[in-house]
Amino acid sequence: xxxxxxxxxxxxxxxxxxxxxxxxxxxxxxxxxxxxxxxxxxxxxxxxxxxxxxxxxxxxxxxxxxxxxxxxxxxxxxxxxxxxxxxxxxxxxxxxxxxxxxxxxxxxxxxxxxxxxxxxxxxxxxxxxxxxxxxxxxxxxxxxxxxxxxxxxxxxxxxxxxxxxxxxxxxxxxxxxxxxxxxxxxxxxxxxxxxxxxxxxxxxxxxxxxxxxxxxxxxxxxxxxxxx
Amino acid sequence: xxxxxxxxxxxxxxxxxxxxxxxxxxxxxxxxxxxxxxxxxxxxxxxxxxxxxxxxxxxxxxxxxxxxxxxxxxxxxxxxxxxxxxxxxxxxxxxxxxxxxxxxxxxxxxxxxxxxxxxxxxxxxxxxxxxxxxxxxxxxxxxxxxxxxxxxxxxxxxxxxxxxxxxxxxxxxxxxxxxxxxxxxxxxxxxxxxxxxxxxxxxxx
Ligand SMILES: [Zn+2]
Numbered sequence: 086x087x088x089x090x091x092x093x094x095x096x097x098x099x100x101x102x103x104x105x106x107x108x109x110x111x112x113x114x115x116x117x118x119x120x121x122x123x124x125x126x127x128x129x130x131x132x133x134x135x136x137x138x139x140x141x142x143x144x145x146x147x148x149x150x151x152x153x154x155x156x157x158x159x160x161x162x163x164x165x166x167x168x169x170x171x172x173x174x175x176x177x178x179x180x181x182x183x184x185x186x187x188x189x190x191x192x193x194x195x196x197x198x199x200x201x202x203x204x205x206x207x208x209x210x211x212x213x214x215x216x217x218x219x220x221x222x223x224x225x226x227x228x229x230x231x232x233x234x235x236x237x238x239x240x241x242x243x244x245x246x247x248x249x250x251x252x253x254x255x256x257x258x259x260x261x262x263x264x265x266x267x268x269x270x271x272x273x274x275x276x277x278x279x280x281x282x283x284x285x286x287x288x289x290x291x292x293x294x295x296x297x298x299x300x301x302x303x304x305x306x307x308x309x310x311x312x313x
Numbered sequence: 314x315x316x317x318x319x320x321x322x323x324x325x326x327x328x329x330x331x332x333x334x335x336x337x338x339x340x341x342x343x344x345x346x347x348x349x350x351x352x353x354x355x356x357x358x359x360x361x362x363x364x365x366x367x368x369x370x371x372x373x374x375x376x377x378x379x380x381x382x383x384x385x386x387x388x389x390x391x392x393x394x395x396x397x398x399x400x401x402x403x404x405x406x407x408x409x410x411x412x413x414x415x416x417x418x419x420x421x422x423x424x425x426x427x428x429x430x431x432x433x434x435x436x437x438x439x440x441x442x443x444x445x446x447x448x449x450x451x452x453x454x455x456x457x458x459x460x461x462x463x464x465x466x467x468x469x470x471x472x473x474x475x476x477x478x479x480x481x482x483x484x485x486x487x488x489x490x491x492x493x494x495x496x497x498x499x500x501x502x503x504x505x506x507x508x509x510x511x512x513x514x515x516x517x518x
Binding site for chain 2: 099102104105107114118119121123125128130131132134135136137138139140141142143144145146149232311
């Protein structure tokens with residue numbers, strides 16, 4: 086009795102791996118499933134590949150979360166008390182689905198990207214953009230980052246301190262960022278964990294409350310490119 | 314070479330409600346259907362419904378219906394029932410999100426299996442395997458499984474052939490199997506024990 090595809094050919098061509106990697110065409114997937122349904126060996130092989138993939142995904146997600154926490158903690162320690170409120174954290178409101186789909190870290194530096202001083206952050210996964218003030222750039226500044234990058238740091242030059250800050254990111258709503266106390270001119274670095282963001286344009290806006298009104302500090306389009 | 318699991322004796326025993334065969338039926342096809350439905354990115358809740366409906370219909374065909382024409386291809390039969398359930402679910406959802414009757418409750422042994430796919434022990438073994446890989450290969454797997462990045466782009470950026478991804482997964486999977494994760498083996502062991510028990514019955518009848 087035949088089971089459709091030939092078992093040896095399946096093993097030789099690493100079809101279970103192709104299945105898990107999503108490399109089979111729909112009709113190939115159907116044929117393979119028809120075989121697997123009756124073949125104990127292929128079933129075990131496929132289950133092992135699937136299990137490895139699922140746990141690898143979880144391991145990488147854990148790593149990204151640990152990395153984000155560590156860098157946030159390090160940045161918080163180094164930034165002192167200027168913005169004590171800026172406890173970097175993953176914002177639940179930004180989580181779309183899954184583990185750590187998107188987290189936003191916020192930390193403050195003195196014109197220095199803290200990312201560079203955090204050893205756990207591999208430089209190849211961080212990309213920094215200086216977001217120009219609206220008067221000079223208008224709303225159109227595009228910060229393009231590949232989805233393969235783990236982080237994008239948006240740097241905002243503050244001409245003056247504000248009582249509190251808030252940002253908004255398309256599709257993720259608004260979140261307040263309140264200042265603990267005023268200070269001189271500084272740079273505000275907002276680090277977005279982009280690897281879980283959907284490809285496309287996401288408008289990012291930062292504003293500050295000066296006690297009387299909300300002042301736009303800067304805005305840009307965070308362009309997540311599928312494979313840059 | 315073939316590794317057949319099913320034949321007329323198996324189907325007879327399942328039809329008669331033999332507990333051991335029924336346990337095998339649930340374990341084997343829960344795993345199979347979970348893989349199938351996950352590969353189609355069907356969410357866990359919907360997948361649970363499809364699995365339950367599929368297993369219910371198969372048992373109904375055996376016990377109150379016409380049975381299966383080709384017991385040696387029993388797995389393919391279950392697969393075809395699942396395909397029908399998926400098609401009907403799609404049509405039903407298109408007609409009305411709330412339409413349709415719930416199938417009678419049958420024990421769903423799939424939930425634990427789904428939940429147990431990722432465990433701390435397996436993650437520890439996988440992390441070790443990943444750490445022993447060259448940095449580039451580890452990065453490839455990270456891009457594949459965590460970022461779900463475009464395959465062509467991964468190959469282009471890291472200058473590897475598409476086949477390299479498969480080879481990487483193949484080797485990593487082999488090491489994962491060789492590591493003999495306790496939790497990871499549970500299902501396989503159940504399958505093998507039951508299959509052996511079944512084989513014994515067949516050969517001694
Ligand atoms: Zn096979």
